Amino acid sequence: MTDRPNSRLCIFLREGAEDAARFYAAALPDTRVDHVQPIGPNMSIVLWTCMGTRYMLMDGNDAFSPKHDHSISVATLNQAETDRLRDTLTEGGSEGRCGWRCDRFGVHWQVVPTALTHMLSDPDREAAGRAQAAVMGMKKIDIAALRAAFDGRSA
CATH class of the missing domain: 3.10.180.10 (2,3-Dihydroxybiphenyl 1,2-Dioxygenase, domain 1)
Incomplete structure (x- = not known):
């Protein structure tokens, strides 16, 4: 078989x-x-x-190379892991906003803290919207700043 x-x-x-x-x-x-x-x-x-x-x-x-509209999304558990992967995957490549990276091989990545995923899926849609607005302005994702935005307070 x-x-x-x-x-x-x-x-x-x-x-x-x-x-x-x-x-x-x-x-x-x-x-x-x-x-x-x-x-x-x-x-x-x-x-x-x-x-x-x-x-x-x-x-x-x-004739073929990776494209920006195809990326690998990696969930991270905390700020230290988010920062480590951000730095490692960006080395020799480039970074964009919202945790996006393009590594030195041309592969595109999204480094996404699980905390952000939880915030964006929260039933409190106003709080989720504040977190979404905050992440849109970040190249380096800052979980504490996202939490502050989610909670409606300044970081």
Whole structure:
């Protein structure tokens, strides 16, 4: 009997798929490289798991590269983890507002504290709106400032 094939999000990089997956495995909790398969000169398929979600990276085709409208969202537990991932994923890349990052491989990320997710889904829609407005102005997410906005007080 054959195991059922699984589903994975595939991200195309111009180059460096294996390097990218090994970088992610070192940077993100519960992340590992599962398999590297060379498929031609300067081309490979890399299967990796990021925090329980399966991905595939492919490289070696200049016609493809990651796009901003496809990103990986990572939930963080506290300010220290949020800051660490922000700094690690931005190194050699760029940052945008609201926790968005583009790493040095061109992959786009959203680093989102679970506290923000809870605030945005709170039944108090006015408080949720204040948190949303606050995060829209942040490059570096500050959980204490989000909580202050949510609570209707200044940070």
